[in-house]
Amino acid sequence: MTSDAGFQNSTTNARSKPLLILHAGTHKTASTYIQERLHLNRDLLKQQSITYQDPCFDRPKAKKLAGELCKYREKRWRRMLSNHKQDQHLLLSAEQFSVPLTNQKCIQNLEELANNFGFKLHIVVFIRSQLDYINSRYIYSLRRFYHSQTFEQFVSDAIEGEMHSEWQQRGRITRRQDVFNFWTYFQPLIEAKKSGLKVSFIPFQQNGNDPFQDLITTIGVAHNQTWEQCTSRHFNRSPGTRGVWMARLLSQKLRENKISTRSIDNSSQIILREEQQRRWMDPAFWGYSRRLKNQVIKHFKNDNDKFAKAAWGTSWTTAFPDDIKLLQRKKQIYQPQSIEEEETMHAITIHLLRRIRHKIKPKLHYRIVDPLERIANFLSPSISLRTIRYVKIHLLQLGKP
Incomplete structure (x- = not known):
């Protein structure tokens, strides 16, 4: 389901385009951890014909490039792509990409830009179960003091398609608020996928999967590699x-x-x-009562199944077996x-x-x-x-x- 390989060989031959791979989060899906693993393994990735646009060494940073997309600008993109070695795939990672990739014009601009420089675009997005995702976003937004809502109020707004953030505008794009309804939020990407764009949605941490390994598998890197680990400080810690x-x-x-x-x-x-x-x-904080969990599941059920069918050709419950554990989790x-x-x-x-x-x-x-x-x-x-x-x-x- 998640092994939508970006390439099968470790080198790019003259008959196939190199890939421009964008890992676009989403938010609260271990992006910081993944980026640190990519940083530590950039030399090993290069041996697999993948150049990681490492923010520690390379300019422009992926965050800046995401901002350029939101402003409908291409200057930094063109400079980076024109300087890139054509025998290497190019990998960028930033959760900020998830904002422009919910905008049809941004997706079209990016696809045309990649094609003009001889790349085939591949977008990778992690999807987190709403039960887990809403709880995590509540903690995240609260510890940044974006609001002072109770968890019940936050869930109610999430169901209504409202999201609390300091920044409602990104460049020329109004940030979407329906972040928990993947069927509507990612509709532009789903339509682009139907039209032939390579888009991989990955269920986040199901059955204990390592998101870094899921990403590596999805872009087609050989399995028999010894990847460097990173320290626990690169896992985003949440308050208790x-x-x-x-x-x-x-x-x-x-x-x-x-x-x-x-x-x-x-x-x-x-x-x-x-x-x-x-x-x-x-x-760890877990704000759900049994009633609230059932309310969330019932609300998103139909759209979740439509999304799962479009993304993976399966049902939501098949893609997210760990939802059963979340349903059994006690309020904390x-x-x-x-x-x-x-x-x-x-x-x-x-x-x-x-x-x-x-x-x-x-x-x-x-x-x-x-x-x-x-x-x-x-x-x-x-x-x-x-x-x-x-x-x-x-x-x-x-x-x-």
């Missing part, structure tokens, strides 16, 4: 149950204080770092067990809010106040606010003539 609860509370506080997430540097790491420093080892969320515990969580959140505000508008006395507040917060979050007020008052008094 307490972290998700705190992210939602902090997002509410940011909105109450009219602090835009665009003004916060590295916002996605704030909750993760707090978890690490406090050594919270919580279970955090709720404070006492008033004192809730007060502690609120105190930690206020501490994070103050640190964010201080970084946006730094003042000299914050260099003393912030470390003291952090120490007090760790020792006893409930007294940290009293401590900081006391220190701040005395620092201001010392500064008076």
